[in-house]
Amino acid sequence: MNKPGMITMLLMTSLSIASANEIDSLLAGYRDDGAAGFSAVRGKLLWTTARIIDGEQRACSSCHTADPVAPGKHVKTGKPIEPMAASANPERFTDMAKTEKWFRRNCKWTLGRECTPQEKGDLLTWLSGQQE
């Protein structure tokens, strides 16, 4: 393999390792906060279950659709939302502060409260396992 090719490959590999590392550190943080044994099945259930909050039926899938590999659309404004699955959108979960900011906002909107470390870990486990 030529040198520029090798450099590109090294760079790309290190980028994807970086995002995998971010997810691992998030999960490790949730374990430190008392969560254990993350489950993709529970994550999927939480994603698709609708609740009545402020008189509206709300679920993660209201905006993100039931398929995290697909692009979503804000339920009120119609704003396009990039897919949540890391396989379809390599930018996802590469910035821990951003991930936590959106968990805080969207859990409060969707569940009427913040998500527990267990719930966040289950969701992340499910989302990071979805393949295109």
Place this chain on the structure above:
Amino acid sequence: MKKTLLILISLMLGLTASVALLAGHDERGEDAHHEYHESDHDDDDDRRGWLRRIAGSSETQQYRDRGQDPAFGTYSNECGDCHMAYPPDMLAKESWRGLMANLEDHFGDNAELDAATAGEIGSFLERNAARTMGGARTSQPARITDARWFRAQHHEIPARMVKNNPGVKSFSRCEACHTRAAEGRFNEHDVRIPGYGYWDD
């Protein structure tokens, strides 16, 4: 041996990129200056202030001034994540203050920020807010679309073109019709309504 070569190549690539970036920055600066003066003649937007000074004339002008107020980047990133980062002079200081104090219920969405980021954005918005005539004599609207100047400019536009138009949906999406909204330009000559085209007043 191989490792040393790789490191050398990476260093060279990095240098080339930095030089290219620096050159690009200078060029944009000059363009911005030029367009800024030119635009003073043809812009019939009746609002003054922030639009002209920061975003008003062109994307390049916006780029140049962004460096001068570091909070502009924070504002564009955080607020522009969900909707257009509206020019701060579209609302009065009191309106921005109320809005930033209530991000947990941001017109029905949760848009809360950590205190440091919210503080930075809040003072940026208040620094660049609309100047109100006659002080706090009148109460200030919470929404841009409730401002008197906004209603006066948009009252003739029927619901089928905005609310019931799948390509627009809401007056809050300035950029759906104002093709140069991202540059801070809201001149009616640049209006194209999805599904309808030119808007002739």
